Amino acid sequence: MTALLEISHVAKRFNGVVALDGVSARVGRATITAVIGPNGSGKTSLLNVVTGFYEADRGSVRFNGTEIAGRPPHWIARLGLARTFQHIRLFEGFSVFDNVHVAAERRGTSHARRRAEQALEVVGLAAVGRQQADALPYGHKRRLEIARALATEPEILILDEPAAGMNATEKIELGELLFTIRDLGKTILLVEHDMDLVMGISDYVIALNFGCTLAAGAPAAVRQDPQVIEAYLGRPEAADA
Numbered sequence: 001m002t003a004l005l006e007i008s009h010v011a012k013r014f015n016g017v018v019a020l021d022g023v024s025a026r027v028g029r030a031t032i033t034a035v036i037g038p039n040g041s042g043k044t045s046l047l048n049v050v051t052g053f054y055e056a057d058r059g060s061v062r063f064n065g066t067e068i069a070g071r072p073p074h075w076i077a078r079l080g081l082a083r084t085f086q087h088i089r090l091f092e093g094f095s096v097f098d099n100v101h102v103a104a105e106r107r108g109t110s111h112a113r114r115r116a117e118q119a120l121e122v123v124g125l126a127a128v129g130r131q132q133a134d135a136l137p138y139g140h141k142r143r144l145e146i147a148r149a150l151a152t153e154p155e156i157l158i159l160d161e162p163a164a165g166m167n168a169t170e171k172i173e174l175g176e177l178l179f180t181i182r183d184l185g186k187t188i189l190l191v192e193h194d195m196d197l198v199m200g201i202s203d204y205v206i207a208l209n210f211g212c213t214l215a216a217g218a219p220a221a222v223r224q225d226p227q228v229i230e231a232y233l234g235r236p237e238a239a240d241a
């Protein structure tokens with residue numbers, strides 16, 4: 001079966017700095033796929049190319065068979081890709097519900113309220129819809145971001161470091177939420193530094209280094225790959241990430 005997302009030979013540089021050096025990867029439908037790698041290895045750049053925030057210098061990105069490389073973010077989003085960012089981007093002064101409702105309306109105003117309610121239900125925030133977003137605990141703000149993405153009814157959810165700043169309990173709950181979302185038939189592509197989370201939830205792991213794919217496969221295989229261990233997992237600073 002063809003992959004939902006097919007990334008082929010994608011390269012991107014910034015004034016001589018190579019961010020991506022010919023990355024190829026496939027993301028299967030209704031899977032959780034994680035992109036790992038040391039700082040600066042190109043993980044966020046890859047998400048930015050896929051979602052149209054960066055234009056690749058070369059290479060192709062196909063979503064459901066449609067070429068999306070070089071298209072603007074809103075065009076790509078309309079096809080069914082939704083993303084969250086490394087840093088929380090909420091409308092802090094809005095209620096929890098309104099944050100999601102605004103996102104739901106991007107898909108069209110018809111049934112937007114229902115889409116917003118359903119998204120809040122999935123992430124477990126339906127009971128606090130009237131609260132102001134900035135009053136939420138940190139882990140719930142991160143969930144709210146996921147709800148905003150879900151409210152556009154994407155086929156694929158793209159998450160940039162969703163566990164950043166979370167405590168151990170929040171990370172476990174996030175893992176459970178991502179399983180729930182995958183089991184609803186959605187595809188999840190995430191960049192994440194927390195190796196326990198990545199290895200615990202992913203169906204497939206792609207390891208980058210210096211903008212190249214070092215290894216890709218099942219979590220257990222990638223974790224044992226000597227090149228991955230040397231480039232990333234074996235480094236002392238990665239151990240506390």
Ligand SMILES: Nc1ncnc2c1ncn2[C@@H]1O[C@H](COP(=O)(O)OP(=O)(O)OP(=O)(O)O)[C@@H](O)[C@H]1O
Nearest residue numbers: 014017018019037038039040041042043044045046
């Ligand atoms: N907009 C940009 N302008 C200039 N250089 C950039 C830009 N975006 C990324 N880069 C460079 O591309 C390389 C890859 O960066 P990227 O943010 O994709 O790595 P990363 O793996 O996501 O890192 P981290 O784990 O620290 O978030 C780095 O050298 C970075 O400085």
